[in-house]
Amino acid sequence: MEKIKKYLKKIFEKRIFFDCEASKITSFKTGGKISILLFPENKGDIESLYHIQNQYNIPVKFLGHGSNVLISDKGYNGIIALTEKFSDISFENRNVYVQSGVKINTFLKFLINNNLKNGEFMSGIPGSIGGVVIMNAGTKDRFISSIISRVDIFDRKGNWIEKNISQIKTEYRTSSLKEDAFFIYSVLFNLEPGNSVEIKLKMKEMMNYRINTQPLGYPSAGSVFKNPEGFSAGKLIEDAGLKGTKIGDAKISEKHANFIINTGKATSSDIYSLIQIVKEKIFQKYGIILETEIELIGFGNNK
C-alpha cells in the first residue's frame, strides 16, 4: 500500500489525501477512515486508477455527493475518488452535455437559464450526475433515464465507449451501468424548449413538496429501502409502528418512515442496526423482504 500511495502522490500531487473521515464526504455524516481519497480531473487519471485496481487489487470507488451510501465505521481500505472536478456543462439545440461530477442543483439552474424543460422532477434530489444516472434516480412519476440519450463511460474492460440509452438496461433505482461502467464520464440529455418562469415554478413546487414531507433538516441518505412491488416501503414501516425508533442518535424519521436520520452523533453501526431491525420487523409482520436502496460500503455482503 505504501508503494501505491507514493505512486499516486506523484500523479495526484495536491489532489490526494490519506486517512480521511468518511463523515466529511457522506450525506449521513458517518463512517470511518478512508485510506486514500483523491480527486481525478481527466481521462488519464481514470486510466491510472483502473490500472491500480486491476494490477494491485486495490478497490477504487467513485463518489459524487455521497448521498446514497452508508460507509462502515471500519472505513474503506482502498481508494475513494470524488468526481467533482468533472464539471463541464454545455448545450446545443436540445442536447445538454454534462460531465458526471456536476451537481444536480447546478444542472437544474442551467436548465432554467437556458429555457429547457422536463428535468423539473429532479428538483430536491441531492447528488451528482454520475450518481443519479447509475442509480437511475427519480420520483414516483419519472426516472432520469427518460431524459437521457447517451452516456459516455470508461467500461470495466478498460475502453472509453459511448452507450446510447437503448443499450442501457434501466429499472427502478438501478441500471446496467452498475455492472458495465468503471467510471461514468459524461451524459447527454435530450430536453424540450420551455419557459424559464414556468420551469422555475415547477421546480419550486417539487421542492416545497419535499420540504413538507421529508426531514430535510437532518443528515440522511433519502429513502433507505426500495419500494417492494405494489407497496410503499415507508407505509409498511409506518404501519409496523416503527416511526421514531432510535438506536444511538440514528432515528427512523417521524416525518417520513423510509428515512433514517442522524439526529446528532449517530454512527454507521447505529444506522446499520436500525436497518436490520426494520428488515426483521417487516419480514415478521408482512413476509416481505425489504431491499436497501442505499449502498452499504464495508459491511460485507449483508444487504
Ligand SMILES: Cc1cc2nc3c(=O)[nH]c(=O)nc-3n(C[C@H](O)[C@H](O)[C@H](O)COP(=O)(O)OP(=O)(O)OC[C@H]3O[C@@H](n4cnc5c(N)ncnc54)[C@H](O)[C@@H]3O)c2cc1C
Ligand atoms: C434528502 C435526500 C433526498 C433524496 N431523494 C431522492 C429521490 O427522490 N429519488 C432518488 O432516486 N434518490 C434520492 N436520494 C438519493 C440520492 O440523492 C440519489 O441516489 C443520487 O443519485 C445519489 O447521487 P450521488 O452523486 O450522491 O451518488 P453517490 O452516493 O456519491 O454514489 C452512488 C453510487 O453511484 C456511483 N457513482 C457516482 N458517481 C459515479 C461516476 N462518475 N462513475 C461511476 N460510478 C459513480 C457510486 O460509486 C455509488 O455506487 C435522496 C437523498 C437525500 C439525502
